[in-house]
Amino acid sequence: MNKKEEQIVLSNGEVANVKDTQSNYQNILIVELDGVLRVIDKETRTLAQTLGSTHNQHAYYVKKS
Incomplete structure (x- = not known):
């Protein structure tokens, strides 16, 4: 059963x-x-x-199913 993920608004306005x-x-x-x-x-x-120096250099990407 999938639990609904909580969404939050960051300080810069992104969700x-x-x-x-x-x-x-x-x-x-x-x-x-x-x-x-x-x-x-x-x-x-x-x-x-x-x-x-870049956003993606040390980020973990989420696999979409």
Whole structure:
């Protein structure tokens, strides 16, 4: 049975789907944004900075079924 994903609005106005994780992170959420899994700060709802110079260098892509 598929559980409906929660959607949240980020600080920049974009809408992202919150992903369920087996770990209980205290200060972050894992979200899917434009087909890419990203990390956001729970309180400010801002995207964490990537390590590379481009958005996609260290991102995890979600496989669509």
